[in-house]
Amino acid sequence: MIRLPLVTKLRSHGLPVSIVVVSLVTVATAALAIVVLERGGPGSVTVTAGTLGESDPLEDDSAPISSPKSCIDRSVDVVDQYGIAEPAPEELDPALGAVHVSVDDFSTVTTIPDLVAKSRRIVIGKIKAGPCGRVVGLFGLRNMVVEVSYTLDGASEPVVTFEQFDWDTQTFRPMLVVDYPQFHVGDEVLLFLKESDAPGLFRLTNFQGAYRLDGDDIVDTARDDPLVRQIESLTVTEVQQLIAPAT
């Protein structure tokens, strides 16, 4: 019979081997369980207040109210407009993910006064709703309804609505646009807006006009544009102080 040194040592201390082994297994199992829970084990969904961690809120029917339903409309007829023969696919392959887009009109500016001058309305507020909006060419849009808490420039109204890029009418997949943060209901925002061609609606002046807030801080979205970097390094109070003399 083989005698393990550890067993010999335990017996010499008067400890029953079976109890020690059971205790060790229990501790190891508990430790493993904690690691799995913290990492989000297989199939787990991390649910935090108002958001679904790992699922796509646009495709998830069980998503909370703050996660809007998909606006993708497969009945949209784009064949005539673009000469695309393929109809909307019957089922979307989720592995394809979002379509990544860059929109370019060569209109960015380098100073805050220039950005103010290009904007019709500058507001601070909270996004209260995001219903589906128009289809304009390649873009399915979503109307982001902002409850305004402070108007820095332009006519003061309690609510403004701006159009946000949402889905791609060629592939019927979600669309993400370079340098444009994707806002969601509940986000607190600082927006530089100009009028859209749809009555009563606004659009972002360009990507330099979109900022997410965290209290008095402007969230760093790691965008490269120098003016965006400058604005995101400021507090909301500092932006207010800068914009007042510029108007």
Added chain:
Amino acid sequence: MRSIRRRRVVTALAATVVAASLAAPPGSATNFAASGSSIEDDGGRVYRANNKYHWFAYAPTAGPDIVGAVENTRKNDFEATDLVTSFHGTGVSDSTNWDVYVEKCYGCTYGYAGLYKCHWVTSYSDGRKVCNHSHVFFNGGVTDGYTGNQKIQVACHEVGHSVGLMHGPYVCMRTDTNTGSSRWLGTHNRTHIDKAY
């Protein structure tokens, strides 16, 4: 003796730093998509092309002006890099087989002059993501009023996205103005492309 040894160590360290900076991937500098770009959390991303072979085809909607502008930048700028580009015809209806499929449309881009879309991103287990297939759009409502050089600047900008170039202050990837004077790829962008492919 000790000072000589210290000097050797300093020299070796300096050489290591220089070598590391030269070997750094282009994505670690400005305005090029990092090869490890795997973040798809919020905004859109620009991805590198899946390989160095970049095939161009033109939709029936792309008129001679647009074909001319894109071919100009392809031949004079992108072909001069380590990319291998090729022209695969005009009036091409099948949009799916090309690295860059060029179209012109009216009222399609929400007022923007040019638009780049990556339709097919491939993700690798090491976190890399590359674009296999992209579309470039010219908004005829805007670009029909452009000069030839302005159209070339749009072409250079959008094709630049298709190989991984991001917005920046470097020649045609700038975003502030389009007078046509920044219609070149430029040394900075070309260097990044050559390092990546």
